[in-house]
Amino acid sequence: MSGTGRKRPPLVADKRPRAKPKTRKGKAPPRAKSTPGAKAKTARTARGRRPTSRRTRRGGIGGFFRGIFAFVFRLIWRTMLAGTAVVALMVGLASWYFYTQLPPLTELLDGRTRGSVTLLDRNGDVFAWRGEQFGGQIDAATVAPVLKNAVIATEDKRFYRHFGVSPRGIAGAIRINLAEGRSPFSGHGGSTITQQVAKLLCLGVPYDPDTWETQAEYETDCRRGTLWRKIKEMPYAFALEAKYSKNDILTIYLNRAYLGAGAHGFEAAAQRYFGKSAAEVNAPEAAMLAGLLTAPSRYAPTASLERAQDRAGVVLSLMHDQGYLTDAEYAHASGAPAELSAAAEARAGGYFADWVMDAGPGFLTRETTEDVVIRTTFDQSIQTAAEEALAAVFEAKLKEGSKVQAAIVVMSADGAVRAMVGGRRFKGVAGQFNRAIMAKRQTGSAFKPFVYATALELGWRYDDTVMDAPLTINVPGSGPWSPKNYSRDYKGEVTLTEALTHSLNVPAVRVSEAVGRDKVRHVAEDFGIVSDLAAGPALALGTSESTLLEMTGAYAGILNGGSSVTPYGLLELHLIGDDAPLMDQAGGMGERVISESAARQLIYMMSQVVERGTGGRARLPDREAAGKTGTTQAARDAWFLGFTADYVAGVWMGYDDNTPLTGVTGGGLPAEIWGEVMGRVHAELPVRPLPMIDPGQMPPRNAPDPVPTAPPPQQDSGRGDTMADRVINDVLDSILGAPNR
Template sequence: MDYRSIYTGKSSTESPDKNQVNIPSPEKKGKFMLAVYIIAAFVILGAVTGIFLAYTQEVPEVADLRNYKPNMSTAIYDNNGNLVSQLFAEQRTVVKIAQVPAILQNAILSKEDPNFYQHGGFDFKAIIRATVNNLSHGKIVEGASTITQQLARNLFLNREKTIGRKIKEALLALQIEKYYTKSEILELYCNQIFFGAGAYGVEAASRTYFGKHVEELTLPECAVLAALPQAPSSYNPYRNPELALEKRNVVLNIMTERGVITPEERDEAINTPLTLSKLEVKNAPYFVEYIRQQLEGTYGNTVIYKGGLKVYTTLDTNLQNIAQDLMTKHVRNLQAKIESKTGKPLSQPLQGALIAMEPSTGNIKAMIGGLDYNENEFNRAVQAKRQTGSAFKPIVYTSAIDNGFRVSDVLMDSPIVYKNTNGTDWRPENYSGKFSGPVILLNGLAFSMNVVTVKLLDKIGIRTAQKYAHKMGISSSLADDLTLGLGSSSISLLEMTTAFATLANGGMKPEPLSVLSVKDNSGKELENHISKLTEALPETTAYIVTFMMENVIDRGTGTSIRRLGFTGPAAGKTGTTNEFTDTWFIGFTPRMVLAIWIGCDTKENLGKQMTGGYACAPLWAEIMLKAYGSSDAEFPVPNNIVFKKICVKSGMLADKNCPAPIDAPFVEGTEPVKFCTLHSDTSASFMHSDFDDYESGEDAPANPAPKTNNEDPDSEEEGGALTF
């Protein structure tokens, strides 16, 4: 047979029709088509190979993915290792796959990639199934991307819907499967994927939606999370709880179909209500920002927000929460009282600030910089400098005691005139507008007498008081005139807290400490801090001034502390500035210093009743009582301190006729030796103790005018001009 012709049923000996077309035989045609297909296949394969090779040059190297570090949150912990807050560009806490419960792994795999352990990067069956479903529905109802492809997309690519991206995605998936085990891929996925509400990774999602760590999740909670990556915003249970429930139940049904859970487990989970909760990671915002500012200088913002630092701090979360809650209520109640009394609203919100410091270490245990960080990030505890009023007076008395004055020494509480530098007169006044005659220093501080304090400062010298203030931890510039003694200088709450902590710590000034240690994301320690103490005062001086400040609380301007039920050793000082714009109370026990300021950001008169003893001291008592119950530790008494019972009027050794004598401390060898002549049977005139230094021309009244609560609701002596 002629293979060049096609069989038609005629004999081969017949002469061919010259006009007949020469049609190839079926056998020959088949061989020809096979050749065409082979050539076409090679062309297509070559083209595809060329395209893949071209795209291969564009995809990133995945061999080092094992060392990949996603953007991680910097975690800030309290003194007990509890999470306080996080700083992040992406809220993420990396966990090991062993920490992810099997039921959550199965929920994710059932929903996203049921053939995960069988395919090598992409799933041909899933692609065919998704194509059929999408065509039958006339829209995209199902995706075919494997977990490996999703990981590749999230790690290396954008979300543009192009053929080029899909090719790169497939190439990357193949490479990832080549270099990494399935467990490693699943771990990367669980830490990388976005779950909505700012949460990246399963741990952040668990805390964001259910207020717990990932290993604590239940089956219905796992199903909620497994549904989220498909549409994190739409399925967000906070925004769309009904839709989130619907999608949760879809996942539960899929898990049942796959044999991961039983129908009974599914039904129980479906009947479980959706309960949402956040594990609060934005506590103590002013303290956290204070920490962030310290970290910024060392590590920079990139490391802080993406590097996954672990920062261990001094914060006592329990104390912080108690203080924040009580301060918010207290300040709002105060504002309501002020506005009710004046009949008009304040022109601005009343604010408050607080610092709690452990005096033996300088550890900052609580910090409040304002009532609402979201409204105003300005930290009034650290950044604001306000006049301190009488809260500064203990520093004046510290300077005096350390330079030879005693608690029993007497100064005249009587009118005096000082010349201002411009030639005008300044007449310091007491809060009550009255004078008490001879006053021992113990009472001068306890009852916050302005005139006595100014006269004492005049005697020791302004420079001396400034020197002691700086030694005790105050770095702000200080007034260069006698108004210094009445608190005319603007000082931060943190500085004042440190100064009082120096007294509470027996004269050893603690450096304020907030960061204990910092570790990187692998656990390597980057820095470690211990307490730094500097000797600022003799122990005897610190103890004597502390004793004087105990009298402030026991019988002076801070007696509201006792009325509210706080018992045990405690010392402190109230403070109120001119025009009643700033109120202070700084109190301490042997174990804790708690400093409080209340006022307005822009000076505004709060009313005459709003003194430190009224506005701040009760809050101090409330916080301390709720946090600690009361004070049980005693202030340690130095070895060379002796106690003598003295008359609170004359300052001399108490006679049997002296009313309410008090045991007062003295450095051994400086105690009074003469008995009171003011209340003796033989005396008709006042003898003012061994301290013989009256102001010229001043006579003590025979019957000093007593103070009454009607004259001074807070028993606090405030007033006098603050310009000198």
Template sequence: MARRDVPRRSQDGESSAQHRRESSMLGRWVRRILVWGAGLALLLALVITGAVLVTARSLPDYDRLKSSQAGQMVVVRANDGSEIVTLGPSYGKWIPYSRIPQPMKDALVSVEDRRFREHWGVDPVGIVRSVMVRAQSGRWRQGGSTITQQLARNIFLNNSRTFDRKIREAILALALESKFSKNQILELYLNKVYFGGGAYGVDSAARKFFGHPGDQLSLGEAAIIAGLVKAPSHYSPTADAQAAVDRAKVVLDTMVDAGTLTPAEAADVNLKAVKLAAEQGQNSARYFTDWVLPQLDVLLPDNDQPIEIWTTLDPSSQRAATDAIASQVPKGAQGAMVSMDRDGAVLAMVGGTDYVTSNYNRATNAMRQPGSAWKLFVYLAALERGYRPEDRVVDEPVTINGWSPRNSGGSYAGQIDVRTAFAYSKNTVAAQLGNEVGFGAVANMARRFGITTPINTLPSMVLGTSDVRVIDMVRAFASVEAKGKLVTPYGIRKITTTDGEVLYSHRPDPQQQLVPDYVAAEITDLLQTAVNIGTGRAAQIGRPVAGKTGTTSSNKDGWFLGFSSGVTTGVWMGRDDARPVPGLQGGTAPARAFASAMRVMTAKRPVEQFDTQLKLPDWQLEPDDEALLNNPDDYYYTDENGNVVDGQQGDGLGGYGPGSNGQGPGGRGPQGRTPDDAIPVDQDGLGTGPVGPRNGQSRNAPSAASDDLLDRATGRSRPPRQQPQDRRAQDWQGY
């Protein structure tokens, strides 16, 4: 009997048919996926191509990309061109591709993008390798960004790690590759990549870390710089020299692996022998730059391009000033020094003993009492009123409106000349002179010579009870050195672009005569005597020096200010909390610091003798004298407190500074008037009324106004005012 297996054939046939149908369907889906994938890929390629083309067309040209920078760079240079400090991003000089050392190019390409010459801006091989390392290690250990992508990020994007940023970075990289050559891209990268410490570009990094231009890099230096790109702060040679050396070894090994360096050449590199440049910017010169840089807001208010500031600072003078303060300042105290050339150029500025510990600039910001250094203005006022260095005065106890000054040591010399009284800083003589010429006249003289801080007109002001700044006092002494002409301190000679274009150049102010030249000669005579035989003997330097000491009560402040061979220097020492400093006197540590610095500052200058013999033989109003006196019609009158009398209008240049309570110059008039009398002054508050007595004899000067006018202006019939008591300077040393 035959077997019936038809059903079995039918079942197998159906299975086969089903299999064929499933295979056909899978094939159709595969084909669909391939077609759609190809279509999408084509569409994506078209989109990317379009985006790249559009981006490439919108990219700046090469010159604009070269000039684009992230923030303003400011390089501050000394008067010899040496760099003091670089602030903000530093880009150095642009180095063309042909001048970039080949080891630098090879090192960077080897360690950052070995396939740089083969890809189109985005490296698929690098991306795959990065993903594989990520899968093996569990974290991103190797970046897939090319040099072109890094350049795109540095110029156009930020450092955020978003997918959107990576897409834009890739498109920009492709656009850059389509528009510029490989050499141009590498040139841009090497001149713009950040190497740490504010240094952008090879030249800036080479100057910062090795002290020379970027086109002079050795193989070892190139390896160190190339190693910085991965982590600039971690591998910085100034922060961790060993880490920088270790990273440079990795760079050299990578160069060997890439075939740009032989093993023998790599072995010959002694990385530890690479000499690093000294770290710049945190020394005492920063006090000077802190004073100079805010002036840019006035000199170049709208500038945002990289600039170089060429200053007046003299490196040797700055070192001498720094060493002098550090070696002479008493323990626990602070010190400040300013040195100025005869045209006002600031040669040195020290604002404290250590900038890193305290960046407070005591040379320009601190206000301290000057002690007997203030007598410069007392004697200037007396000399202008007719006194002479050889005139006789009496050193004896004196009381002025209840205030009784005393000399250091409590002794009195009796009858002496003005020169001796100044040389030995006799307080009683200064008080008598100030009382005679008028305390307001002394204040006006200080104003005239550049004191900008408030000035009181109480009797004790002649001993320096008004706070002053070091730089203002140096300016005043410099104006004396300039034969009575106004000297304005400045610190910037010129400002240029990094390409040398001059944006600003200092122009000297028109000369203004503050006192007649014979008055300047006479005060110089007194200042020179104070150094030769008086309280300033410690300031002698083997050539003519003129100067004055200053010491305040309880030895809280010590000063010495003086000049020689065209250089004027002022020194202050004391505590920031104004507590006494045992043994501190102007004639000790400050005078020694002055001498120490000035020996260096004047060493290469010719010896100059002071002209102290200028005389005005007979009183006469020559054209220059008339210019000093101004227009008599501009006079107005004040009482002894500086108040304008009888409603006369003045400009408020009085005892407490411009516009303070509307007070005018104030002060006492010539000898023989009552305390309520007034003195005539011009509208600038220069106290140019009748000249005071000299040794009991008045000069035959023209009267500024008639007696009737003076009577009406001063209100002689009114009862005299009571002068306020002033005992604040009872204990002043008077040095």
């Protein structure tokens, strides 16, 4: 047929005999009637065409778009499947990469870049911390079970059921953020504990000082909640789950989480706030610690105990709802909220701690990379007495809202500082302005004991006399200067003791001029007043500036018999785990400045200031005390410094901006504060006498000579006879110092 050239006939399969359908009981089925349509349909089917239903035969525009939609849907679905496969592959590769980079577990437990400093008081008790505290490595299996449950209930209730990431948690967090008007990834993160660990580890990126200016900037970047950061967290979290067990991941979290007040990890926080190990905390304490994870600085109990307790109540409720606490346990814990330890509650010694940190070597204190322990001279009971006394006097004597400031230093006779108040309010932040050591202020008449110490050392006696009468001294380059007494009158011939007792200015200047200003300056410097001292005759009236710590240390030198002291607070410094100290100090005693005989006379003279002079408000009812008042020009500064046989204390009052005090002299509020402080400090101490002379047993002076009134060329009987002289004298008074008391 191929050669005929005619149309090729269709191929038709050979006819096969059709099997007859079975019928019940051998009956043949009825034969279907043959119709022309049926024959045509059979013919079309025989030619290979598929029969179409009525729905398929529908065409038109609707069918066209349905076809396009089906095509697009299939395309998108295939693309999504392919994309999912690619993403899964990328996540898998990233997870594998992070997995290979993860170190052994022990290397991840302490992530600090700085060390810590723990400060102990004179009895060996902790009173302050500095730097980044780390209490030591703990394990999720050994901490108090209630603490582990509190963390899981608060941070990740599905912790033991997910593989590092909780899509439900992320979706819920996004919904909450959007509802609160924030961006999807700002605020609530929906992170699991594993993801938080990834963040704490900064996704394996170590701190590099060449890249980051500060540790704070590095940590801020690690906590950034951007979409890209969230994406990177996922494979890192998967890697953590693959590398470590759930308990291992929780162990990292318990050791590295920051919990406020410089505490890194739950062990450090438990010690910081409750004075116990993380293995010993109870339910209320565990809830308070877990509550810190949300906002460590805000909920720190040392910042606000009430706020911390409220937050702990929320955590206890979560623990109860999730079955970690029974009804009875929840009721008991809610009714007995956690309280701070005595050391944490006192928050004592903030100014003192700052001073010790600044005084020590920087590489072992402020910039240490090791964990250091410093044993100090600090006495928490004396510190509390000083703070409470100051608060009591100010509450009773000052108007509400007054901004006047005060500072207090208490030390032993050898210079060991026992307490320090650098201002009325300490906010618990290291580096605050410490008026006890940073503020240099004019000392006023508090300087006069060093004038008389010089005279006594040169052989004069407490009962020698000096003239209290008008005096004018010609100051080169300035003209005539005439000191005046606070009372504006003169008492004639008085003893040195009377002159100091009533804080007379003119006799102090006469004695200073007679013995020589250079000698007075030399004695004061040897006693420890290292600030620049005035060169003119007003030196005797305390126009020079000094700090409260310097002045208190100088008075300690008088009490100890005339030897200089260097105020100190550090007794011993060593690294944690090492018994041998890296540095220590046995005391602050220096060389002798004046003889013991001169010191004993001076102490007697100063005791009369308290007994019957300007310092009467500092009198103690049960023991001897000695001291001196000081008030500077226009009452910008008011001082009282003094001592008993046991302790030396100094008090300063004034405004930070040098605003004059109103109605305040050194014999007023400062003396009253001093008396309150020392009364509380000595409440439990036995009475001891001051190391001073007994005038009744002193031998008479062989050749009593009156103290010279002043060098003859400089002496004058008055202030001048003309108005011009009086104007000049008034101007000089304002420049060189007004009367002091």
